[in-house]
Amino acid sequence: MLNQTKNNALSEFLRKTPQSKEFSTEAKQVMPGGVTANIKAFDPYPIIMDQGAGAYLYDIDGNKYIDYLLSYGALMLGHGPPAVVNAIQSQVEDDGTFLFGTPHRLETEMGKKIRQHYPSMERIRYTNSGTEATLLAIRMAHAYTGKHKIAKFEGHYHGGYDQVLLSVNPSVDNAGPVDEPTSVIESKGVDPYHQEHTIVLPFNNLDATAEILRKKKDDIAAVILEPIQSGFIPADHFFMEGLRTITEELGILLIFDEVKTGFRIGLGGAQAVYGISPDLTTLGKVIGGGFPVGIVGGKQDVLMTSAPNSNSDVFDSSQSKTSQAKDVLFHSGTYNGHPTILAAGLATINVLEQEIDHVLTTTRQLKKGISELFAKHGISMQTIGLGSIFNVVITDKEKIWNHRELQQANFSMRKQLDFLLLNEGIYTKPLNRYSLATVHGDKEVQDTLAAYDKALSKLT
Numbered sequence: 001m002l003n004q005t006k007n008n009a010l011s012e013f014l015r016k017t018p019q020s021k022e023f024s025t026e027a028k029q030v031m032p033g034g035v036t037a038n039i040k041a042f043d044p045y046p047i048i049m050d051q052g053a054g055a056y057l058y059d060i061d062g063n064k065y066i067d068y069l070l071s072y073g074a075l076m077l078g079h080g081p082p083a084v085v086n087a088i089q090s091q092v093e094d095d096g097t098f099l100f101g102t103p104h105r106l107e108t109e110m111g112k113k114i115r116q117h118y119p120s121m122e123r124i125r126y127t128n129s130g131t132e133a134t135l136l137a138i139r140m141a142h143a144y145t146g147k148h149k150i151a152k153f154e155g156h157y158h159g160g161y162d163q164v165l166l167s168v169n170p171s172v173d174n175a176g177p178v179d180e181p182t183s184v185i186e187s188k189g190v191d192p193y194h195q196e197h198t199i200v201l202p203f204n205n206l207d208a209t210a211e212i213l214r215k216k217k218d219d220i221a222a223v224i225l226e227p228i229q230s231g232f233i234p235a236d237h238f239f240m241e242g243l244r245t246i247t248e249e250l251g252i253l254l255i256f257d258e259v260k261t262g263f264r265i266g267l268g269g270a271q272a273v274y275g276i277s278p279d280l281t282t283l284g285k286v287i288g289g290g291f292p293v294g295i296v297g298g299k300q301d302v303l304m305t306s307a308p309n310s311n312s313d314v315f316d317s318s319q320s321k322t323s324q325a326k327d328v329l330f331h332s333g334t335y336n337g338h339p340t341i342l343a344a345g346l347a348t349i350n351v352l353e354q355e356i357d358h359v360l361t362t363t364r365q366l367k368k369g370i371s372e373l374f375a376k377h378g379i380s381m382q383t384i385g386l387g388s389i390f391n392v393v394i395t396d397k398e399k400i401w402n403h404r405e406l407q408q409a410n411f412s413m414r415k416q417l418d419f420l421l422l423n424e425g426i427y428t429k430p431l432n433r434y435s436l437a438t439v440h441g442d443k444e445v446q447d448t449l450a451a452y453d454k455a456l457s458k459l460t
C-alpha cells in the first residue's frame with residue numbers, strides 16, 4: 001500500500017515539475033550534483049524556485065508553495081519583507097556606500113540590541129556565517145583555557161569544518177556505545193587528527209556526559225552544543241542545569257550554538273527558555289534578515305582574547321613590534337559587520353520585537369492541527385519542538401531525547417508524506433523541520449491543514 005502511494009506521489013511530482021528536472025540536469029553541468037550546498041539536493045531532483053513573496057515560493061514550473069523551510073529558518077519575516085527592503089535601501093542611500101572597511105555605527109548599534117536580548121553576550125564579534133561563528137568560538141575557547149580538545153554532542157551540527165564534522169548523523173551501527181559514543185567522521189577529507197581532538201558526548205544523558213568530561217577535563221577547552229538538537233529536540237532542563245554546573249566546576253567553557261534557535265525559540269533564544277548563561281554563544285540565520293552573518297558573543301574576558309593590542313597585527317612587519325601576533329587571537333574578515341547586512345538584521349529584530357507572539361501562536365495552532373489530523377488518520381506521531389520551529393516525527397515513542405532515538409522514527413513514511421505535501425503546495429525539503437515566520441497566518445495554517453488531511457488520506 002505504501003509503495004503504491006509512493007509511486008503515485010512520485011509520478012505526480014514528476015508531472016508537476018518538468019522544468020525543475022530539466023534545469024537540474026543543466027545545473028549538473030556547472031556544479032557537482034547541480035547544487036552549491038549538498039543539503040539542497042534531494043532525489044529525484046530538487047525543485048528550482050523562481051520567485052518568493054511573503055509566505056510563498058513559486059517554482060519555475062509555476063507551482064505555488066507555502067514555505068516552511070524559509071531558507072533553513074533564516075527568513076523569519078518571510079520573503080521580501082518591506083521592513084528589510086527599506087532598511088537595505090536606506091542604508092545604501094543614506095551612507096553612500098555598502099562597505100566602509102572601517103568601524104561604523106551599525107556594528108555597535110546591533111551589538112547593543114543583541115546584548116539587550118542576550119545578556120550573556122557581554123562583548124561580541126561579527127562573522128559572515130554560523131559556521132565561522134562556531135569556528136571562532138572554539139578558537140576563543142582554546143585561547144582562553146590553553147586546552148586543545150573540544151567536546152560536542154552526537155547528532156549536533158555546528159557547520160562544515162573538520163573540528164565539528166564528526167558524529168552529526170552517524171548510523172547507529174557505527175556510533176559506538178550509547179554512553180560513550182565514538183567520534184565518527186562525516187565527510188571525505190576530514191583530517192583524522194580531529195577524531196582524536198573532538199570528543200563526542202551523549203545528548204540528554206547527564207551521568208554519562210559528566211563521567212566523560214571528568215575523565216578528560218584537562219584536555220577539553222569547551223563543550224559546544226545545540227541547546228535544542230537540530231532546532232527541535234530540546235535538552236531536558238535537568239540535563240542543561242547539570243551541564244552548566246559540571247562545566248563550571250571542571251574549568252570547561254560552555255558554548256551554546258544558537259544559530260538555529262536564536263530569536264526563533266523566543267527573542268532571547270534557548271538560553272532565556274532554560275535560564276542558563278553560557279560562556280559563549282553563537283548566532284546566525286535570523287539575525288542576518290536573509291543575508292550571511294554570524295555573531296560570537298559571551299563573557300568579556302573570553303572575548304577579550306581577540307582584542308588587538310599594540311603592534312600585534314599579523315600583517316604588520318615593521319620592526320617596532322612590542323608583542324607577537326600569537327599573543328592575540330586572530331580574528332579578521334573583509335566583510336565582518338557588513339553595514340547592509342546589519343541594517344537588514346536590525347530591521348528584522350525590530351519587527352520581531354513587535355510580532356514574535358504572533359509567530360509563536362501560529363506555530364502552536366499549526367502543531368495542534370497537524371497532531372489532530374494524524375490522530376484522525378490513526379498514525380502515531382509527535383510534533384516536536386519549541387518556539388517557532390518543530391518537526392513532524394512519525395513514531396510510537398512517548399519522548400525522543402537524542403539522535404539514536406530519532407533514528408527509530410518512520411522516515412520512509414515521512415518522506416512519502418512530504419512528497420504528497422509538495423504536490424499539494426506545502427514546501428519543506430523532504431524530512432526537514434518546519435520553521436514559521438511573521439507572514440504565516442490563519443489562511444496559511446488552514447490551507448496547510450487541508451493539504452495534510454488530503455495527503456494523510458492518500459497515505460492511509
Ligand SMILES: Cc1ncc(COP(=O)(O)O)c(C=O)c1O
Nearest residue numbers: 129130131157158159259260284
Ligand atoms: C546550529 C547550527 N550551527 C551552525 C550552522 C552553520 O551556519 P551557516 O550555514 O550559516 O554557516 C548551522 C546551519 O544550519 C546550524 O544550524
